[in-house]
Amino acid sequence: xxxxxxxxxxxxxxxxxxxxxxxxxxxxxxxSEPRSFVTWMSIASHSGHETENFQHSIxxxxxxxxxxxxxxxxxFTSFIITSLSLLLIWLIVTLLNTLLIRSPRVVTSVATLIxxxxxxxxxxHVLVYGLILYIIFGVDVNSLVIMLVIGVxxxxxxxxxxxxxxxxxxILEKDYVLNARATGDSVLKHIFxxxxxxxxxxxxxxxxxxxxxxxxxxxxxxxxxxxSLLYQNIFAPGRKDMLPEVDILMxxxxxxxxxxxxxxxxxxxxxxxxxxxx
Amino acid sequence: xxxxINLIQxxxxxxxxxxxxxxxxxxxxxxxxIDREGYPITNHPISWTTPVxxxxxxxxxxxxxxxxxxxxxxxxxxxxxxxxTFGLALGISxxxxxxxxxxxxxxxxxxxxxxxxxxxxxxxxxANILLYVLQSIPVVLSVTIIIIVLQRVVPNPDLRIFVEMLxxxxxxxxxxxxxxxxxxxxxxxxEYIRAAKGMGISRLRLIFHHILWxxxxxxxxxxxxxLIIQAIMLEVFLSYFSYGxxxxxxxxxxxxxxxxxxxxxxxxDIPKSLDTIQALSPFIILLTFSLSFRWLGTKAIEMTE
Numbered sequence: 278x279x280x281x282x283x284x285x286x287x288x289x290x291x292x293x294x295x296x297x298x299x300x301x302x303x304x305x306x307x308x309s310e311p312r313s314f315v316t317w318m319s320i321a322s323h324s325g326h327e328t329e330n331f332q333h334s335i336x337x338x339x340x341x342x343x344x345x346x347x348x349x350x351x352x353f354t355s356f357i358i359t360s361l362s363l364l365l366i367w368l369i370v371t372l373l374n375t376l377l378i379r380s381p382r383v384v385t386s387v388a389t390l391i392x393x394x395x396x397x398x399x400x401x402h403v404l405v406y407g408l409i410l411y412i413i414f415g416v417d418v419n420s421l422v423i424m425l426v427i428g429v430x431x432x433x434x435x436x437x438x439x440x441x442x443x444x445x446x447x448i449l450e451k452d453y454v455l456n457a458r459a460t461g462d463s464v465l466k467h468i469f470x471x472x473x474x475x476x477x478x479x480x481x482x483x484x485x486x487x488x489x490x491x492x493x494x495x496x497x498x499x500x501x502x503x504x505s506l507l508y509q510n511i512f513a514p515g516r517k518d519m520l521p522e523v524d525i526l527m528x529x530x531x532x533x534x535x536x537x538x539x540x541x542x543x544x545x546x547x548x549x550x551x552x553x554x555x
Numbered sequence: 556x557x558x559x560i561n562l563i564q565x566x567x568x569x570x571x572x573x574x575x576x577x578x579x580x581x582x583x584x585x586x587x588x589i590d591r592e593g594y595p596i597t598n599h600p601i602s603w604t605t606p607v608x609x610x611x612x613x614x615x616x617x618x619x620x621x622x623x624x625x626x627x628x629x630x631x632x633x634x635x636x637x638x639x640t641f642g643l644a645l646g647i648s649x650x651x652x653x654x655x656x657x658x659x660x661x662x663x664x665x666x667x668x669x670x671x672x673x674x675x676x677x678x679x680x681x682a683n684i685l686l687y688v689l690q691s692i693p694v695v696l697s698v699t700i701i702i703i704v705l706q707r708v709v710p711n712p713d714l715r716i717f718v719e720m721l722x723x724x725x726x727x728x729x730x731x732x733x734x735x736x737x738x739x740x741x742x743x744x745x746e747y748i749r750a751a752k753g754m755g756i757s758r759l760r761l762i763f764h765h766i767l768w769x770x771x772x773x774x775x776x777x778x779x780x781x782l783i784i785q786a787i788m789l790e791v792f793l794s795y796f797s798y799g800x801x802x803x804x805x806x807x808x809x810x811x812x813x814x815x816x817x818x819x820x821x822x823x824d825i826p827k828s829l830d831t832i833q834a835l836s837p838f839i840i841l842l843t844f845s846l847s848f849r850w851l852g853t854k855a856i857e858m859t860e
Binding site: 284285287288289291292295296299300393397400401402404405408409411412432485488489492493496504507511512514517521526529530533534537538541 | 560683684688691692693694695696699700702703706781785788789791792796797798809813816838841845846849
């Protein structure tokens with residue numbers, strides 16, 4: 278486990294350094310005050326930055342200053358949207374897969390139809406959904422629809438559903454489950470732990486892709502979050518020929534990469550547990 | 556039901572391939588439809604000769620559509636080149652079983668007079684770190700950073716999109732690299748691979764012919780198709796926010812015509828039907844492309860297994 282953590286720390290620093298070295302070439306910083314990676318990291322971890330136009334500052338945590346842009350609170354909003362979308366889709370997947378395993382024939386065929394349709398729709402990229410929603414509703418889209426789109430698009434539904442079905446099929450064929458069935462014991466009691474560990478590992482594995490989907494959707498619909506910070510600095514009309522706020526981009530990259538690596542580390546931990554259980 | 560969906564997807568794939576074929580054989584320069592007096596026929600209605608009508612400048616929208624699709628395919632192929640090159644190189648380096656004892660390994664190679672970096676533990680570790688570094692940066696961030704850096708380095712937008720797509724392929728390469736690495740790792744223990752090794756087949760032939768071509772081509776094709784779809788979507792995303800190329804692409808068409816569609820279902824002023832159809836057509840192509848190419852990917856997997 279220690280070697281895995283060390284590897285993740287190396288990966289984190291290399292990823293941040295790669296982005297820093299790319300971004301430090303643009304903006305005013307490259308002309309006036311070239312900074313080293315270590316200097317930037319120490320300022321960022323202690324206080325925050327004055328932005329290049331000096332009209333507002335950036336920090337990780339929210340402050341009382343009205344001119345302060347808090348990357349942390351924007352990330353928190355994206356984090357909540359991402360997690361809720363993932364949870365919603367997981368609930369739908371679990372419900373449909375449970376219906377597919379044991380229910381009356383009519384219910385199974387309806388569940389199959391819904392599942393097949395959702396799997397087919399899941400093949401479309403989240404950007405397609407974003408643009409279609411923009412055409413139908415404009416910018417004002419219901420949050421539930423947004424969460425569904427974030428969770429279904431870019432193959433997420435398909436991956437979650439097929440992996441879960443395969444896992445459930447495999448575990449229900451295990452000797453100890455058959456034995457529990459034969460003796461009249463509760464099957465749920467026996468499969469609860471492996472299914473729980475698998476579910477957590479699966480959700481953690483899908484989290485980075487769902488976060489990417491959420492950022493895309495936030496950019497298109499200008500919703501508050503990491504996407505809206507990117508929209509205001511890069512994608513908003515008229516921003517193309519202006520210098521981007523390099524520090525905001527660095528903060529955004531840093532916080533997103535740290536979160537993704539933490540989630541991946543947790544996933545590896547749960548996968549180890551799952552392997553040991555098997 | 557499944558058969559019907561398969562049939563529809565097959566028909567859609569044929570339509571897309573026909574469109575690409577038309578684009579390949581027809582001239583890339585767009586010229587307006589002209590009447591007898593030599594004036595452009597603007598907003599020509601839908602007919603057999605102009606299936607989606609003509610636009611404000613008299614240009615056949617159908618011709619614009621297949622040219623856009625062809626241009627998008629060109630950008631996607633640029634992305635595919637870097638995706639496959641980096642992805643396969645990383646996957647092979649990471650998946651090939653490493654040796655702890657470098658000295659013994661080097662001695663073996665020097666005795667055989669055949670040197671290969673594959674198999675050294677340090678190469679595997681470097682590939683591993685590179686792979687995870689690229690994987691830890693989400694595609695939306697990598698694309699954002701690439702476009703703002705390249706905007707200052709490459710001023711020509713038509714050339715810049717190719718460079719951007721090369722970088723997109725590089726940043727997405729961990730997907731195929733991990734799949735290939737896993738395949739190589741699993742297959743190395745197989746008996747027929749050991750037998751091939753024993754027969755003296757070279758390591759490169761073993762990897763490229765036996766493992767990659769004979770055993771993993773379905774996975775490679777599936778990942779390549781997914782990348783093509785993703786590259787096209789990213790072009791649409793960039794063009795939508797006016798960071799795309801100047802050439803006619805699906806993204807530029809959507810970005811220019813979305814004003815006819817935005818809020819069309821909630822708005823009281825219904826736009827002209829021809830404008831709506833023309834504005835919807837790149838969306839339909841995009842949807843058709845996504846569905847049909849995804850089907851093509853699953854068929855590729857089925858055929859190779």
